Amino acid sequence: MNKNYEIHPSEGHIVLKLNGVCDYGNLKTFYDDVMEHIHDPYPYLVIDCENLASISKDWVRELLRVNLFLRSLNKQMRFVQVKPDLKNEFKSLGMDDAFKITGTVRDALVDFGLVARVSLDTEFINPFLNATLNVLKIQASIEARAGKIYLKKPDEKLLGDVSGVIGIVSDSFSGAVVISFPEQTFLKVMGGMLGEEYTEMSQDILDGAGEITNMIFGQAKLSLNEKGYGIKTALPSVVSGKDHSLNSKAQGPTIVVPFQSQAGVFFVEICLSA
Amino acid sequence: MFNPNTPVLVVDDMSTMRKIVSKILRDLGFTNITEAADGTLAWEAITKAPAPFGLIISDWNMPNCSGLDLLKKVRSDKNVAKTPFVLVTAEAEQHQVAEAVKSGVDQYVVKPFSKDALQAKLEMVHKKYAA
Numbered sequence: 380m381n382k383n384y385e386i387h388p389s390e391g392h393i394v395l396k397l398n399g400v401c402d403y404g405n406l407k408t409f410y411d412d413v414m415e416h417i418h419d420p421y422p423y424l425v426i427d428c429e430n431l432a433s434i435s436k437d438w439v440r441e442l443l444r445v446n447l448f449l450r451s452l453n454k455q456m457r458f459v460q461v462k463p464d465l466k467n468e469f470k471s472l473g474m475d476d477a478f479k480i481t482g483t484v485r486d487a488l489v490d491f492g493l494v495a496r497v498s499l500d501t502e503f504i505n506p507f508l509n510a511t512l513n514v515l516k517i518q519a520s521i522e523a524r525a526g527k528i529y530l531k532k533p534d535e536k537l538l539g540d541v542s543g544v545i546g547i548v549s550d551s552f553s554g555a556v557v558i559s560f561p562e563q564t565f566l567k568v569m570g571g572m573l574g575e576e577y578t579e580m581s582q583d584i585l586d587g588a589g590e591i592t593n594m595i596f597g598q599a600k601l602s603l604n605e606k607g608y609g610i611k612t613a614l615p616s617v618v619s620g621k622d623h624s625l626n627s628k629a630q631g632p633t634i635v636v637p638f639q640s641q642a643g644v645f646f647v648e649i650c651l652s653a
Numbered sequence: 654m655f656n657p658n659t660p661v662l663v664v665d666d667m668s669t670m671r672k673i674v675s676k677i678l679r680d681l682g683f684t685n686i687t688e689a690a691d692g693t694l695a696w697e698a699i700t701k702a703p704a705p706f707g708l709i710i711s712d713w714n715m716p717n718c719s720g721l722d723l724l725k726k727v728r729s730d731k732n733v734a735k736t737p738f739v740l741v742t743a744e745a746e747q748h749q750v751a752e753a754v755k756s757g758v759d760q761y762v763v764k765p766f767s768k769d770a771l772q773a774k775l776e777m778v779h780k781k782y783a784a
Contacts, residue, residue: 429748513765514764514765517765517766517767518673518764518765518766569669572669572673573669573672573673573676574676583668584668584669586667586668586669587667587669589667590667590669590670593667593714593743593764594743594764594765596743597742597743597744597745597763597764598743600744600746601744601745601746604746612714612744614714614716
């Protein structure tokens with residue numbers, strides 16, 4: 380019989396995924412299976428309900444046993460990705476006080492104090508850098524190399540003539556990613572993407588900056604959401620003109636990553652505010 | 654592979670991406686390609702087309718009518734419900750793929766993609782409908 384739960388030990392915590400309908404099967408072994416993993420170095424338990432369709436009272440009782448055991452050891456558990464129906468079910472069973480619910484796995488780890496809510500660290504930045512290299516290579520046949528990252532000064536203008544912009548939005552933080560091309564670089568990148576030679580800017584190719592940003596964002600989002608960042612889908616926009624600038628709603632720091640490529644230099648900016 | 658005369662509808666709000674997909678299709682031999690700039694315009698093209706489209710390749714993430722909305726419209730209209738439908742998207746999270754499959758998508762192409770990758774997906778779609 381397929382188990383309707385999976386246990387994934389990770390760094391400092393365990394993720395328990397409940398799947399489908401939890402009203403039969405495997406319940407007898409469930410408590411012992413979970414208990415087997417509740418020991419150092421896994422003091423925290425995250426119960427991921429993303430794929431949980433419904434849960435019976437018997438299962439809730441077993442989860443309560445797990446919760447009581449954790450509390451006796453001064454350990455904690457969080458439910459994440461809980462659908463409204465299930466929240467109501469917990470409430471009707473009087474479990475809303477006992478079962479702490481938060482948004483994503485990452486939110487739970489923030490609650491446990493295992494990770495910072497969000498910061499411009501390599502974990503956050505690298506998916507954007509890798510996606511930039513990958514998108515240009517696959518879609519435009521252009522090899523690029525990231526240069527030294529630096530912190531942008533306040534009011535500093537964008538370094539390119541054409542920029543693709545997309546908002547980074549989650550329940551707990553916001554920000555933006557911008558890819559900014561000098562005109563000559565942009566024309567060569569578009570040439571690589573569309574298989575034609577472009578010598579001047581035109582409306583016809585301008586949205587290419589948005590499409591590149593969209594692809595980079597999509598790849599980075601996939602990687603970051605696997606780590607529980609909970610970044611939502613967004614649509615890109617394009618800003619162009621010499622010395623253009625952006626009024627970002629994000630008030631946090633902005634980092635700039637200069638790239639060298641066969642098409643010339645370009646810049647990726649990432650800003651965040653928690 | 655599809656007959657080169659198959660009427661194909663390419664849907665994307667970004668003209669660059671429409672150009673990329675259309676160019677790949679032309680490189681693969683397709684000669685009858687129509688482009689639409691969003692899901693609403695695409696639906697208009699589908700319902701007014703003199704001959705039914707034999708393949709729809711649509712972006713997912715578009716304002717107003719998304720690719721998924723368009724797919725659902727196509728699948729719920731008996732006149733065009735059996736049109737091969739490919740979604741192209743920069744988003745490939747598991748729940749999104751599951752939603753697209755549930756809505757009746759035939760294949761799912763993740764951006765960025767090469768000519769070979771799109772060709773392989775189209776061959777799979779063709780095989781499915783030829784079977």
